[in-house]
Amino acid sequence: MSTREIRIATRKSALALWQAEYVKARLEQAHPGLIVSLVPMVSRGDKLLDAPLAKIGGKGLFVKELETALLDNEADIAVHSMKDVPMDFPEGLGLYCICEREDPRDAFVSNTFDSLDALPAGSIVGTSSLRRQAQLLARRPDLEIRFLRGNVNTRLAKLDAGEYDAIILAAAGLIRLGFEARITSSIGIDDSLPAGGQGAVGIECRSADREIHALLAPLDHADTADRVKAERAMNKRLNGGCQVPIACYAVLEGDDLWLRGLVGQPSGGTLLMADARAPRAEAERLGVRVAEALLAQGAEAILKDVYGEAGHP
Numbered sequence: 001m002s003t004r005e006i007r008i009a010t011r012k013s014a015l016a017l018w019q020a021e022y023v024k025a026r027l028e029q030a031h032p033g034l035i036v037s038l039v040p041m042v043s044r045g046d047k048l049l050d051a052p053l054a055k056i057g058g059k060g061l062f063v064k065e066l067e068t069a070l071l072d073n074e075a076d077i078a079v080h081s082m083k084d085v086p087m088d089f090p091e092g093l094g095l096y097c098i099c100e101r102e103d104p105r106d107a108f109v110s111n112t113f114d115s116l117d118a119l120p121a122g123s124i125v126g127t128s129s130l131r132r133q134a135q136l137l138a139r140r141p142d143l144e145i146r147f148l149r150g151n152v153n154t155r156l157a158k159l160d161a162g163e164y165d166a167i168i169l170a171a172a173g174l175i176r177l178g179f180e181a182r183i184t185s186s187i188g189i190d191d192s193l194p195a196g197g198q199g200a201v202g203i204e205c206r207s208a209d210r211e212i213h214a215l216l217a218p219l220d221h222a223d224t225a226d227r228v229k230a231e232r233a234m235n236k237r238l239n240g241g242c243q244v245p246i247a248c249y250a251v252l253e254g255d256d257l258w259l260r261g262l263v264g265q266p267s268g269g270t271l272l273m274a275d276a277r278a279p280r281a282e283a284e285r286l287g288v289r290v291a292e293a294l295l296a297q298g299a300e301a302i303l304k305d306v307y308g309e310a311g312h313p
């Protein structure tokens with residue numbers, strides 16, 4: 001029996017729907033005649049919009065409902081922003097495709113100032129990412145970080161309402177939603193190391209669905225997949241995700257991966273950094289190596305403080 005229809009589980013946010021539509025279009029293009037439908041659902045992370053992610057149970061907040069739909073056979077694949085995907089999957093599910101990465105950088109968005117450096121002392125910057133906060137304050141301890149969550153449209157509306165002098169968002173989300181013109185300036189990788197997986201879309205499905213795996217194969221982008229594999233291996237070793245002050249970013253140099261990693265105090269007082277290179281076939285070992293270099297510098301104590309405040313492991 002051959003698969004004729006694929007049902008995509010997706011969150012209902014504009015960005016999630018964009019990503020699901022993107023996967024649908026690419027599947028239809030690769031497999032003429034295949035019927036692809038969307039199964040939109042609300043995740044816990046979408047319901048609890050006014051709490052800091054780190055305080056409401058952290059990892060997996062955006063993917064659990066989608067995974068349940070896969071396990072209950074209400075959908076066949078789930079499309080995720082890779083930076084929101086936990087390191088481990090429920091029994092019977094796995095990640096079978098990583099699509100080509102969009103711009104991985106963080107973006108500075110302001111209606112008044114041209115760049116981070118142009119912000120006067122005391123300016124109010126909106127972000128709820130401890131990773132962005134730590135790196136921002138390390139460079140500009142004179143800025144005031146103010147809580148900002150919600151989907152991309154909500155965050156831009158809050159900036160436009162005058163609640164912040166500037167906000168920081170992932171460039172990828174802005175570009176995908178057609179808001180590229182709102183990017184005042186892109187922040188260099190060195191100044192704001194991204195979250196593992198930032199800018200990449202991944203597809204999760206049932207491990208036993210061989211036919212689905214084969215249908216997804218044309219969408220897989222090997223370069224992105226190896227880079228993200230190294231980043232996720234580092235996060236996994238540090239037990240981290242996108243809700244903790246951990247950053248990492250891998251690039252290819254020929255057939256070698258160069259992985260940079262960072263763990264920071266949310267205050268910006270301490271930023272630990274490490275990097276290493278390895279053949280791309282050893283992506284996972286590379287991730288573990290950089291994580292261990294960070295642990296050797298004391299990353300565990302910093303992360304323990306953060307988890308302690310957040311009240312989860």
Ligand SMILES: NCc1[nH]cc(CCC(=O)O)c1CC(=O)O
Binds near residue numbers: 083198242
């Ligand atoms: N944590 C929310 C989230 N998950 C993925 C993106 C952006 C797109 C991406 O990184 O693929 C965002 C928004 C943001 O950080 O600005």
